[in-house]
Amino acid sequence: MAEEIIMRIAKPQDADYLRKLVNETIDTCYFHIYSQEAVDYFKDYHNRTNIVNDILEGHCLILTSGKEFIGTGTLLGSSARRxxxxxxxQNMGFGKKIMHGLEEKAMENGVRIMDLDASLVAYSFYRALGYETQAEYVIPVKNGQNLRYYKMIKKLEDK
Ligand SMILES: CC(C)(COP(=O)(O)OP(=O)(O)OC[C@H]1O[C@@H](n2cnc3c(N)ncnc32)[C@H](O)[C@@H]1OP(=O)(O)O)[C@@H](O)C(=O)NCCC(=O)NCCS
Known part of the structure; x- marks a missing residue:
């Protein structure tokens, strides 16, 4: 029988499992779009310390199927992260479910405009959820390579 999918708030002791999920997803989804140097930058950015801090300071959601961690997302202030x-x-509606969870919490907190940094990989996903591009940024990474991403925003509406 298929395991039930559950969404819950992350605890600090989930950090290692979350990091594994994030690193594996980056390795699989980013390599054909970003350079290895950019991939390494992303993985370093999502280090254990940053994950633990975000769990403690933000609203970090996890989706699990049995013992398996299958998705995550964090709200920090008005920003959706990670x-x-x-x-x-992927492509089963779980990303959308996580984003709706973060938007709902943001609304509860009085946030009216959500913002996020979208990788080239996730850009079309956020467009599909109603986010608009505000700016494009380029970060120089090692060996003269660049990492390109977009700042996106969405006006939250009362349901
Ligand atoms: C981007 C990501 C979070 C999307 O999660 P997902 O569970 O695959 O997305 P969903 O199935 O919930 O898709 C929701 C909607 O976005 C659309 N969508 C999802 N990925 C898309 C893509 N790459 N291009 C175009 N549309 C996309 C879906 O068609 C769907 O549209 P619908 O509601 O009209 O049917 C996931 O694919 C992922 O983790 N990617 C790699 C990591 C990443 O880039 N994370 C973001 C860091 S900024």
Whole structure:
């Protein structure tokens, strides 16, 4: 029988499992779009310390199927961060479910405009959810390579 998918708030002791989920997703989904140097930058950015801090200071959601971590996303202030769905579970509506959870919490907190940094990989996903491009940024990474991403925003509407 298929395991039930559950969404819950992350605890600090989930950090290692979350990091594994994020690193595996980056390795699988980013290599054909970003350079290895950019991939390494992303993985370093999502280090254990940053994950633990975000769990403690933000609203960090996890989707689980049994013991398996299949998705995550965090709200920090008005920003959605670290939204990842494990490759085998992508395109099944889980990313949307996580984003709706974060938007709902943001509304509860009085946030009216959500913002996020979208990788080239996730850009079309956020467009599909109603986010608009505000700016494009380029970060220089090692060996003269660049990492390109977009700042996106969405006006939250009362339901
Ligand atoms: C981007 C990501 C979070 C999307 O999660 P997902 O569970 O695959 O997305 P969903 O199935 O919930 O898709 C929701 C909607 O976005 C659309 N969508 C999802 N990925 C898309 C893509 N790459 N291109 C175009 N549309 C896309 C879907 O068609 C769907 O539209 P619908 O509601 O009209 O049917 C996930 O694919 C992922 O983790 N990717 C790699 C990591 C990443 O880039 N994370 C973001 C860090 S900024």
């Amino acid at each position: 939204v990842f769905v494990k490759p085998a579970y």
